[in-house]
Amino acid sequence: MENESEVASFPNTASAEVSQSPTPGVVVSLVVGALTPDLPEVLSALALQDYPNLQILVLLRQSDEEQTKQVKELVASTTPGAHVTELGADLGYTVAANAVLRLVDGESGFFLLMCDDVVLDVGAVRQLVEEMYRSNAGIAGPKILDGENPQILRSVGYAMDWFGQLDDPIEPQEIDQEQHDAVRDVFALSSACLFVRADLFRELGGFEPTIEDDGAALDLCWRSHLSGARVLIVPSATARQPHRVPVHGEADERNRMMTVASLTGSLRMLMIMPLLLVATLFGALVSVIRGDGRRAVNLLGSFGALLTRSGSILRRRRRAHALRRVPDREIVELQVRGSASWRRMLRHGSNRAVFAGHSVTQGPRKRRILITAGWAMLIIVLFLGGRQLFVSGVEPVGQFSRLPDSPRDLISEYFSGWRSQDLGSSSSQATSMILIAIGGVVALAQMGLVHTLLIVGLIPIGWLGVSALCAVVADDRARLAGVFAYAAVPIPYVAMATGRHQVLIAYAVVPWALHFLRSFGGIAPSVVDNTAGDVIDHPSSEMRLQLVAKLSLLLAVTLAFSPSTVLVVVMCAVLWQLAAVLGGGSTRAAGLGLAGALTATVAAVVLNLPWTTRFLQPDAWAVIVGVDTNRPSGLGWWDLMRMDTGPAVLGGLVLFLYVPLFVAALVAKNSRFVWSIRASVLVAGSLVLASLDAGHHLPFRLPEAGMMLVPVAIGLAIGAAIIVMSFGIDVRGANFGWRQPLAVISLATLSIALVPVLTAGIDGRWGQPTTTLAGQIEELLGDTASGDFRVLVVGDTRLVPAGQHAYGDGLSYSLIQNSRSTMLDQFTPISDGSDQFVKPLIDAIAQGSTDRVGRLMAPFGIRYIVVPILDRVQSTSASPLPVASGLTQSLGVQLDLRSVYSPTSMVIFENMQWIPVTAMLSLSAEQGTNAGGVTALVDNDVSGSRAALVGTASWRSVTEEIPAGQLHIGTPFDSRWRLQNAGQSVVGMASFGSVMTFESSAGSGRLVYDNPVTRYLWVLLQMILWVIVLVALFQPRFFGRRIIPVSLEPVVSFEDMSQ
Known part of the structure; x- marks a missing residue:
């Protein structure tokens, strides 16, 4: 192992000073x-x-x-x-x-x-x-x-x-x-x-x-x-x-x-x-x-x-x-x-560097300048197109509901076993809650900034994802062409105008997911290759572990906000497998990519436990693909190809992007041909599925059209990148023929397709309205001086904000706390009382079975009923959506509901019998709760209750002096709620057949929710699982620090050398 030879003799021509002493x-x-x-x-x-x-x-x-x-x-x-x-x-x-x-x-x-x-x-x-x-x-x-x-x-x-x-x-x-x-x-x-x-x-x-x-x-x-x-x-x-x-x-x-x-x-x-x-x-x-x-x-x-x-x-x-x-x-x-x-x-x-009298070639420098100019143009378009949003924030239109004000409250609520949305329920919290809270902490509690970045920031993330995916062409100019093509499609700008957060998430995530799948499968970039099929360079086991950790983490975060996007990623992996068969690509690499997608999907579900147990419920598919919203009627093949899912200026010019995709399949060779087929299958397959779904020809619903069109946009971007690279390799150096003019025409169409992106942001808001339905509800009905309350919004599915519950016949309803909806309202819990208690109340209005529905709503703290008419996106004053027949008339004949001043965008009714969510019941209301049942509610006047312990939450207790009587909580009965009153712990009782009350004595009182131990265990388990994935991603050295595996003994001594 070691050579123990003597020290070699070296020539000694050192200076006299060195040689005279050791x-x-x-x-x-x-x-x-x-x-x-x-x-x-x-x-x-x-x-x-x-x-x-x-x-x-x-x-x-x-x-x-x-x-x-x-x-x-x-x-x-x-x-x-x-x-x-x-x-x-x-x-x-x-x-x-x-x-x-x-x-x-x-x-x-x-x-x-x-x-x-x-x-x-x-x-x-x-x-x-x-x-x-x-x-x-x-x-x-x-x-x-x-x-x-x-x-x-x-x-x-x-x-x-x-x-x-x-x-x-x-x-x-x-x-x-x-x-x-x-x-x-x-x-x-x-x-x-x-x-x-x-x-x-x-x-x-x-x-x-x-x-x-x-x-x-x-x-x-x-x-x-x-x-x-x-x-x-x-x-x-x-x-x-x-x-x-x-x-x-x-x-x-x-x-x-x-x-x-x-x-x-x-x-x-x-x-x-x-x-x-x-x-x-x-x-x-x-x-x-x-x-x-x-x-x-x-x-x-x-x-x-x-x-x-x-x-x-x-x-x-x-x-x-x-x-x-x-x-x-x-x-x-x-x-x-x-x-x-x-x-x-x-x-x-x-x-300018000079070498041997000649200037260093400026080719790479000019190319870098071109790339820099291209990205600078995209950033300018982003900031100019959304300049008003960066200054004043994103309006709460559609799914762009605002975020809660405090990340501290979000963290506290996440550790709680009580979900406050809708009527409230004992349920696990969505992982998105803690992720938003972490973002708020990083942003120093500037939740408005987090809200803007969580929406507008998704657009450049998608651009970077396509740039990474298009790295397979190994040419910076071709990659930039792919990014420009992806930026040219109207999908993100329509989503910004209509408030489709799920579409923006898909726009940002799917390119990155496909990039990781490509790398996991071992499909490598290529410059000039002379063999047919994909260029394969399988990563090491360590790199594969890191890639699957990246994809798992990406899909886990995505699943917390948009489960349907994960479904789109899996669909793309399946289409890639089909493309490998049709285009002569590596089926093994595509199969590995599909396996990686399925593995990461399972990991994402596990990382989001226990919230993902929601997918075990009978309505799991509706939770994954979302409520049947934003589904324009009559979307045909031509509309889908133009990506006509909403307002878009000159959106039809996107059709020019199909030309490079078509030409690339004709002129590209070797691995570039395989990628052109892969892009074509991605486009065609997604369009077919979206068309079948739009025509209701499938036995199940797919994610909304905007999300299904994201893979189409990615395919068009890959096609643009392939045609630019093929022009320099397969076309320009070949004998002149039909390929050259066809390729030139396809390159020209790329510039035409870019026109819409330049016009989409003229108003600085990407067409987003300055006044929104959710904003007006909060502004007009946001006074909580009389106590905490709820707003029931019922109407056309396309207009109802926040978390929606399907009612039927194109109608949905949602419950909003204190008139302010948040992004967390969009995630439905495992068990919720809305369908059990609120839906029958809407049935009673529709059927006219009672004229005292206000009293029936009172125990749940429902103070206002809002029927949306205009949201200035789906329904405008020039083209309003029809209001459900007889809905406002049925509400108008209710004796307990009073029509209040309303803007043209909505009709508002106030429930004169409402009881604050936490309140000391009036004497007449006490009689109703003692009698119990629907009949008692209808027969007794329950008005006059006084708000108490306002602002109480499962993670935040409010202490104040309360009188003797019955303390009411407008949530479904749960034995974990207790009243600490005058030094004693009071157990709740069922009230009005649905909610709960506490017998209180005069003195200090506060409501407390006893979090189950299992909730803390679930949180601990979830933290451990996320840490495991992060360790696999970063692979810290202390888990596998390289050491010298042999025992070493000294072979040289300075003392011996000095003798």
């Missing part, structure tokens, strides 16, 4: 991953070093036996005195380099830590040793030149800003003219070659083992500064390294931010973390504008990792605190002010 030992730690073409030259350069006291350790960090044998033979022939140690596993560079701490005994020397592609100049080690003594430094690094052209500079050390961004003083392709040849202090060095005092490296504990990239060197140098040691660049020592194109991923950004959070002083952390958040958000925005959506996601995910990896950060902070000998203010003086990345962008953006 020279300190230098141990070279060369970490070798595999036998590369550069390794022989690297070893030869080490053998030719003119420093006399040098020992070489070759650390093999891979387990392939053949590779190990070849490396050993090369080392033996090139540097026969070197020690070769097999670390026995595929380790990262930093973990492997730290092995030198166990292989070398003593501290009176130096470590030279090198990658296996760095070629040292003959005198590099000697120069580094001399400068370390001369400058009393702790870490030094050589000037690194380009391996192919030594005139080009690669690294001369780095400065660093407050946020961990490195500032490289070298311009791209800068020629070495000795302009950087002064020895100077730097904040960090390249990890390719580091010269470190052995005692310092031991004190620092080596590299941080959780970092694999250049961030490891930054962390090491920063900790060196904390200990008081200097970090120098020594330009007289030179090295060469082949140029490697840097690939900046999430790990780089995450390591940078974690290093900042780990090593910044405690007091400065209070300032740095908010600034880091602002810098991250700004960097993400700039990345999106420049067309680099992946980096934007990496930045945001990396900042989020500061929370998920807080344990690792705390561990590193404790280690840094033990090292700290220099106050933080002196470290700040070593850092540059402002943003290094901003300076770098300004500096590099204004200069």
